[in-house]
Amino acid sequence: MSEAPAPPPSARRRRTFDTFADHPWRTALAVAAVGVLILILLWDWNWFKRPVERAVEARTGRSFTIGGDLDVDLGRVTTIRADALDLGNAEWSDEARMAAADRLDLSIEVLPLLRGQVRIPEIRLQRPQVRLEIGPDREGNWSAFAGDGGGTPIQLRRLWIDDGTLLFLDPEGETEVDVRVASQAPGENDAAPPVAITGEGRWRAAEFELEGTAQSPLDLQDTDSPYRFDLHARAGATRAHARGSLLDAFQFETFGFQMALAGRNLEHLYPLLGLAMPPTPPYSVDGQLQREGTTWHYRDFSGKVGDSDLAGSVTVETGGERNLFKADLVSKLLDLDDLAGFLGGAPESGAGETPSPVQEAEASSSGLIPDTPYELDKLNAMDADVRLRAQRIEADLPLDDMDAHLFLENGVLRLEPLNFGVAGGDIRSNVRMDARKSPIRTTLDADVRGLNLGGLFPDSTLAGDAVGRIGGHAKLVGNGNSIAAMLGSSDGELAIGMGKGEISALLVELAGIDIAEALAFLVTRDRKIPIRCAFAEFAVADGVMTSNALAFDTTDTLIVGEGTIDLESERLDLLLRPRPKDRSILSLRSPLVIGGTFSDPSFRPDLARLGLRGAIALALGSIAPPAALLATLELGPGEDSDCGGEYAR
Known part of the structure; x- marks a missing residue:
């Protein structure tokens, strides 16, 4: 049986056309498939660069450019990549750029978007650079990004920073902090990885170094969970160790954490913190640092100053014309020569004493009465209200205890009272020093009551048995x-x-x-x-x-x-x-x-x-x-x- 001859080509084309004509949906599907194929082959996500830039500029009021490619990998978790990002700075800044990054990789879940939820599993930043600065009116260049907390909440799970830098500038405060940030190994349970921090710069014109670790900056957004960190800083011979946790760390007006301070001389805090402290031997204290608006608290601290123990609380109010330093201090055992700096002298040196090298050299002065001049600019730099109570005193003199209350207001210093327990009696005195002009005018009014004659010579075999009240x-x-x-x-x-x-x-x-x-x-x-x-x-x-x-x-x-x-x-x-x-x-x-x-x-x-x-x-x-x-x-x-x-x- 012979086969039927094949139809000619023209007949085959006519039959195919008849098939599409009889089924128009097939025609539409084929055209759509071809269109999608052409779109995939020719699509360039860079077409969306300008709309994205305009959206960011409208939201922040700052210029924003994507200088490199914009690419998207579609899927259940879609990844958006952008290269050479650049965000403009505030108009008052001398630097046009506030932030930049070599690359941004952002992953976002698609299905939750249909329910009005924004879930971002991860953001990766390569070589991000951020410049934060305070302007002439004490306004931060980041204020444009402060929102009211409304809108759709964003859930961001992980932030990875590769070789990031953060520069903080406060020209009026003579402060410049340059910090390098890099993410470490990922946390447990796929949590945001912590960051390693190193940096240096100037704080109130004093050079310093910084290093430590902190949770991912991503965790700063969770105001219900504490943000943990552990940082060490050094400025000259002064060292600080800040660690603990913050709640709602972006609320710069209110926060608290543990702070340890140590150094050779409390006087060195003047250029760092603006606190006019008297010269002291080496010190080391640890307490809770808190801020409430313009008021700083250093609560429940304890430590040593020289050979004396010291504990209590300190408050510094910074909202007035001058800082107000308030303190309530207690010492169980006070080595009296540790207070020598307050009188213009130097602590004793030698075995059993802990002066700094400079103070050890000063201790060789031939005069018994302290002759180091007071610095009038420091006495006029701040106000103070300080109470110091010593339960026991170690001294060459037969001192039992001390209760002193110091007031410093507008350059006038008052010690009301300055009381010492001496040999079973006491010396009660009031001192007033007017440092508003040079030389300082000082008045002393003191009463001696009930001193035991024998107690004045506790180490003397002959005089120690003497009886009498002075x-x-x-x-x-x-x-x-x-x-x-x-x-x-x-x-x-x-x-x-x-x-x-x-x-x-x-x-x-x-x-x-x-x-x-x-x-x-x-x-x-x-x-x-x-x-x-x-x-x-x-x-x-x-x-x-x-x-x-x-x-x-x-x-x-x-x-x-x-x-x-x-x-x-x-x-x-x-x-x-x-x-x-x-x-x-x-x-x-x-x-x-x-x-x-x-x-x-x-x-x-x-x-x-x-x-x-x-x-x-x-x-x-x-x-x-x-x-x-x-x-x-x-x-x-x-x-x-x-x-x-x-x-x-």
């Missing part, structure tokens, strides 16, 4: 920019005295150089001599204390004195004249001269007068021995003096 008063006014200059120019009065008590007879006899009785006490046993009274009153003029009255009266000896104390040169020139009330063959009752300096005093008998008495005795001895003996006898011309009533309390 009281007194001092009122001085001086001009000068240091403690030494203030005292060296001071005018006023000083009086101190005590009522009835007891003291070692050996001390009294030594003061009178009674050889026989002193030897008797040394080889047998000491005994107590009742004190009737003791007092000293000085008039102070131009830094020189001149005695108006000076006496020490016991049942054994009356000692009277006279002389001067020069506060400017720190020199002593006092003469004590013993008037014994008993008789002794070997009594050499010569006056006692107290001289030298405050740091190196001298005690010596008046040898010239003693030599004269010896010459008379020898002359008399050549005539009749009894007469020579009589010349060495002290008949006790001193008389009892009822002078203790005023100081007996």
Whole structure:
């Protein structure tokens, strides 16, 4: 059976045409398929670059360009890629660009978009560069991006930063921070990867370095979960360690975290934070740093300053004409020389002390009274309200505790009060320093109450058993920019005295150089001599204390004195004249001269007068021995003096 001949080509074309004519839907489908194929082959997503740029510009008011390619990989999770992104800066900035990136890869889920949800699984940025700066009106260039929280919320799961940089500028605050940011290994459960941070720059004109880690910047948007970080910064010898967590970190007006500070000298915080602190030995403190608007709190901190422990809370209010520094501080054990910087001195150096190298060199100063000038610009730089209480004091002086309240307002410093517990009693004083002009004018008003005489000499075997209560008063006014200059120019009065008590007879006899009785006490046993009274009153003029009255009266000896104390040169020139009330063959009752300096005093008998008495005795001895003996006898011309009533309390 032979096969039928094939139809000619024209017949086949006619049959195909008839098929499409009979089924028009097939024709439409074929045309659409061809159109899609052509569209896929010819489509360029760069056609959408300009619409995207216009949308960003309309939203931010800033120029925005996509200088490279724009590409889209369609799918259930669609990926958008854009190269060479550039975002313009605020008009007031000298730099036209605020942000840029070599590439942006953004993944977005398509199906949730149909339900009005925006889910972005990941954003990757290559070499992003962000410039944040504060303008002339203290407005940040990022303010254009602050929204009202409305609109469709965006769910962003991961942010990956490859070699990013962040530059923060505050020209008025002399601050420039250059930070490099890079994502680390991804977090657990596909969480946003943390970032490593390194940087350097200037903070208030002081150079510093920064390093540490933080959660992904993506986590900053979640205001219900804490944003964790751990950063270390160093500016010269000052170190800071900020760590912990922030809630709603974009609320720059309110935040809090743990902050540790350490350095060689609290004075170094002045250029960094604008806090005019006195010089101190090395310090280390750790507490909770919080901000509430223009008020900063450093709460519940503890640590050490030199050899003293220190704890409490500090508040700095920055909204006024000057910063207001408020503090409530407590020390369980205060090493007094750690406060030397407040007086213009330096902490002690040597074994068991912790001054800085500079302070160790300053400690070699020859003068006992601090002579380092106060810096008037610091005293006028801020206001202060500081309370410091020390439960125990370590010092060469017999100090028990301290309660001081400092006020600094518009260049006027007041210590009201400055109280010390001393030898079972106390010294209560008020100090006022007016630093509004140079030299500083200082007034001191102090009362001495109930000091135990024996407690003033706790390390002395002889004086430690003394009994008696001491009281007194001092009122001085001086001009000068240091403690030494203030005292060296001071005018006023000083009086101190005590009522009835007891003291070692050996001390009294030594003061009178009674050889026989002193030897008797040394080889047998000491005994107590009742004190009737003791007092000293000085008039102070131009830094020189001149005695108006000076006496020490016991049942054994009356000692009277006279002389001067020069506060400017720190020199002593006092003469004590013993008037014994008993008789002794070997009594050499010569006056006692107290001289030298405050740091190196001298005690010596008046040898010239003693030599004269010896010459008379020898002359008399050549005539009749009894007469020579009589010349060495002290008949006790001193008389009892009822002078203790005023100081007996």
